[in-house]
Amino acid sequence: MREIRYYEALNEALAEEMRRDENVFVMGEDVGLFGGTFRVTEGLMAEFGARRVRDTPIAEAGIVGLAIGAAFAGTRPVPELMTMNFAIVAMDQIINHASKMRYMFGGQIDIPLTIRAAGGGGTQKGAQHSHSIESWFVNAPGIRVVIPSTPADAKGLLKTSIRSNDPVLFIEHEMLYSVRGPVPEDGEDLIPFGVADVKRSGSDLTIVAWSKMMHEALRAAEALDAEGISAEVIDPRTLDPFDWDAVLGSVSRTRRCVVAEEGWRTVGVGAEIASRVTEALFYELEAPVQRVGAVDVPLPYAKNLEAAALPNAQDIVRAALKITT
Amino acid sequence: MLSSADKIRLYKQMLLIRRLEERVAESYGEQEIGGFTHLYIGQEAVAVGAISALNNDDYVISTYRDHGHYLARGGDPKKFMAELFGRETGICRGKGGSMHLADVENHFFGGTGIVGGSLPIAVGMGLACSYRDDDRVVMCLFGDGATNQGVFHESLNFAKLWNLPVVFVCENNFYGIGTDVRIASALTEVHKKASAYGLPGYRVNGMDVLEVRKLCDDVVGLVRGGAGPALIEARCYRYQGHSMTDPGRYRARAEEELWRKRDPIPRLAASLLSAGLLSEERIAELEREVDDVCEEAVAFASDSPRPALSSLYEDVYNETYPSDPHA
Numbered sequence: 001m002r003e004i005r006y007y008e009a010l011n012e013a014l015a016e017e018m019r020r021d022e023n024v025f026v027m028g029e030d031v032g033l034f035g036g037t038f039r040v041t042e043g044l045m046a047e048f049g050a051r052r053v054r055d056t057p058i059a060e061a062g063i064v065g066l067a068i069g070a071a072f073a074g075t076r077p078v079p080e081l082m083t084m085n086f087a088i089v090a091m092d093q094i095i096n097h098a099s100k101m102r103y104m105f106g107g108q109i110d111i112p113l114t115i116r117a118a119g120g121g122g123t124q125k126g127a128q129h130s131h132s133i134e135s136w137f138v139n140a141p142g143i144r145v146v147i148p149s150t151p152a153d154a155k156g157l158l159k160t161s162i163r164s165n166d167p168v169l170f171i172e173h174e175m176l177y178s179v180r181g182p183v184p185e186d187g188e189d190l191i192p193f194g195v196a197d198v199k200r201s202g203s204d205l206t207i208v209a210w211s212k213m214m215h216e217a218l219r220a221a222e223a224l225d226a227e228g229i230s231a232e233v234i235d236p237r238t239l240d241p242f243d244w245d246a247v248l249g250s251v252s253r254t255r256r257c258v259v260a261e262e263g264w265r266t267v268g269v270g271a272e273i274a275s276r277v278t279e280a281l282f283y284e285l286e287a288p289v290q291r292v293g294a295v296d297v298p299l300p301y302a303k304n305l306e307a308a309a310l311p312n313a314q315d316i317v318r319a320a321l322k323i324t325t
Numbered sequence: 326m327l328s329s330a331d332k333i334r335l336y337k338q339m340l341l342i343r344r345l346e347e348r349v350a351e352s353y354g355e356q357e358i359g360g361f362t363h364l365y366i367g368q369e370a371v372a373v374g375a376i377s378a379l380n381n382d383d384y385v386i387s388t389y390r391d392h393g394h395y396l397a398r399g400g401d402p403k404k405f406m407a408e409l410f411g412r413e414t415g416i417c418r419g420k421g422g423s424m425h426l427a428d429v430e431n432h433f434f435g436g437t438g439i440v441g442g443s444l445p446i447a448v449g450m451g452l453a454c455s456y457r458d459d460d461r462v463v464m465c466l467f468g469d470g471a472t473n474q475g476v477f478h479e480s481l482n483f484a485k486l487w488n489l490p491v492v493f494v495c496e497n498n499f500y501g502i503g504t505d506v507r508i509a510s511a512l513t514e515v516h517k518k519a520s521a522y523g524l525p526g527y528r529v530n531g532m533d534v535l536e537v538r539k540l541c542d543d544v545v546g547l548v549r550g551g552a553g554p555a556l557i558e559a560r561c562y563r564y565q566g567h568s569m570t571d572p573g574r575y576r577a578r579a580e581e582e583l584w585r586k587r588d589p590i591p592r593l594a595a596s597l598l599s600a601g602l603l604s605e606e607r608i609a610e611l612e613r614e615v616d617d618v619c620e621e622a623v624a625f626a627s628d629s630p631r632p633a634l635s636s637l638y639e640d641v642y643n644e645t646y647p648s649d650p651h652a
Binding site: 025051054056057059061062064065066067068069070071072073074075077092093096097101102103104105106107108109110141142144164165166193194240241242243244245 | 384415416418419420421425427429435437438439442444445446447448449450451452453454456457463475476479480486487639640641643646647650
């Protein structure tokens with residue numbers, strides 16, 4: 001299969017869905033003439049024009065609010081928030097409006113809306129530009145949270161998101177855009193929500209990880225392999241809905257589990273996963289579920305401090321060794 | 326020009342809103358209605374005058390003081406009262422309550438409990454109209470408090486930037502909860518805020534339904550014709566507190582009395598009587614008709630069942646998955 005980069009896979013997904021459905025359009029800061037801060041919307045304005053690829057002012061609450069209204073009225077907007085950091089500016093529209101209006105109105109409306117944003121740290125952008133805050137959104141019912149780690153998952157899940165009739169927060173990762181991987185060319189090769197992917201099979205330990213941490217988990221699994229420990233790496237790919245069967249099935253075989261996320265460890269998604277695994281498999285577990293996450297400080301700028309704050313493969317290895325040896 | 330039948334219809338709609346709201350207050354006192362309930366009494370001329378200027382397939386979006394807007398848009402009084410009573414037959418199946426009435430069949434996209442929250446959404450609906458090149462307009466109703474929120478400014482900018490068919494209607498009742506507009510807003514003449522974004526800003530006496538209707542006919546026509554968005558400031562007064570739990574100690578009684586003298590309902594009655602379009606007998610008859618509708622609405626609400634507990638889990642998503650909460 002041909003290999004393309006993560007950003008190219010996203011670009012293909014957008015272009016294909018825009019060709020397929022006239023109601024799909026893109027809006028956001030620098031998405032048009034500029035081609036997108038991370039090149040995801042490159043070339044779209046040339047193909048689809050300024051009506052369907054809309055450059056906006058820097059007004060994130062407005063961008064999301066407009067997209068909600070456009071979705072109410074039957075279109076399928078795909079707003080880009082540039083980065084997850086700015087989702088915080090738009091929080092009222094995302095949580096109070098997009099995620100709640102269908103329920104508050106007794107199911108009278110659908111909100112087919114896909115908000116794209118890049119998350120993650122590791123590029124020395126400091127405290128306000130390095131967020132991995134997926135847990136905030138997983139905590140709120142009413143919005144799906146999709147967080148792909150590979151180019152193939154990025155393409156297949158973005159297409160599913162755009163075709164979904166519910167609001168979706170689609171979280172990309174700044175450090176994954178240039179990652180290459182095999183991606184199907186078939187435009188109908190979609191990846192369903194709520195289906196985890198086993199990225200590596202193993203028998204001694206299950207590592208649950210998503211987005212960039214999935215790649216760290218694969219590196220950790222390599223290192224553990226050298227120690228004679230066989231780690232299975234599971235990527236849930238969507239955090240809402242969540243494939244509990246896959247995770248619980250894997251842990252019931254391996255009896256050990258490490259959850260690795262880039263977000264702050266306290267009250268992170270990992271806490272929820274650890275809790276559910278423990279509730280379901282307490283008597284089958286050989287050891288307590290381990291959580292790996294960012295140190296609970298705002299991300300610092302200095303390279304060494306940032307590296308110390310963010311979780312990596314070594315942290316996963318340490319957590320794994322704690323419960324396997 | 327409005328026909329006499331049109332004017333009588335406006336009168337009856339205002340009367341219906343007034344009388345239903347009085348029943349809401351009663352039922353709130355009887356604890357049939359809970360939560361936040363913001364009455365529309367006093368402001369009826371704005372909802373009725375503005376919304377009646379629209380076509381049936383135009384979009385309307387509202388704020389948390391949404392009862393009058395829902396009813397003026399043709400919403401069913403029974404489903405309204407049932408929603409407030411928290412019953413299964415409510416317009417939102419008992420999930421929304423007073424602040425979140427929506428009636429999508431009538432193109433009424435609801436109330437929001439967040440001040441200013443619906444403004445960008447209104448602009449987005451305008452974007453969809455423009456995107457599809459249909460000739461619908463969007464009417465967005467909100468209070469003076471919303472004009473100090475950030476999204477008000479973002480929304481006016483977006484609407485003008487993309488020349489979207491949105492009529493912003495600000496109901497300036499001079500108080501954001503208990504705070505006088507002069508304490509909250511550097512510019513108290515709300516219609517002038519439009520000029521910062523290049524929108525035309527209009528001011529109208531929101532206590533006179535015919536004046537509101539006339540201005541809205543003109544403005545809606547311009548906006549539908551492609552002139553771009555506009556802002557209307559309708560000056561009005563709510564006779565009750567901000568919500569049912571507000572005793573209103575921050576307002577002078579003399580001020581309240583002054584505005585009560587401007588009540589839009591007797592004002593229109595007097596004008597229709599003097600023009601010979603209505604008689605005292607016909608007014609009494611209309612009042613009886615409206616009271617019957619109110620009576621039926623309250624009876625319907627109190628006879629309706631509470632929502633089945635299984636409905637707790639419904640309506641979160643269009644598409645559901647095994648990890649979603651289930652009954």
